[in-house]
Amino acid sequence: GAVVSQHPSRVICKSGTSVKIECRSLDFQATTMFWYRQFPKQSLMLMATSNEGSKATYEQGVEKDKFLINHASLTLSTLTVTSAHPEDSSFYICSARGLAGGPGEQFFGPGTRLTVL
């Protein structure tokens, strides 16, 4: 199957700093990428949807100025958590969808665990 990578896999930062997470589709072109957040013992929560070359569409309640998403190419999307605070500590997961496949066929990255001190 298609492979999606995320970098870094784990990051610890100080409160007030910004953190960038990369999501790459390694062997296919991702026309759409998605970013999810997952708190301990909870389900995944969709944060935003991004199409290559377009502005991301954020889900209700997600601050677009805090979670900056860039989808500059068909294989790379980045999520930047700006001025991170301890409540932003979470497991961030990206997924990618190509041109082929059904509407729900998404390939997920392994996730990035963010800890804000």
Add this chain to the structure above:
Amino acid sequence: DAKTTQPPSMDCAEGRAANLPCNHSTISGNEYVYWYRQIHSQGPQYIIHGLKNNETNEMASLIITEDRKSSTLILPHATLRDTAVYYCIVIGGATNKLIFGTGTLLAVQP
């Protein structure tokens, strides 16, 4: 909001079949049923999907009722590595985003 209802947890003995139910009584005619699973601290993994007919692949079988209001994911010979949270998701038509509900935590016991 998720359009599906699943039991919060299930147990299964290793080597036996695991049957995971899902209710999706409000599914529309052009919406698919997708199953994903998430092993602890990993990204979700696609398992199988279907529209009307039953489907089978190397991982599992999907049985969809004739009225399409419910489905069952079958893992024919569960192993300890199948312990995970299994998500049943309805998507298609006007909905093009995977919205995860609470899923079913399947614990495969030795």
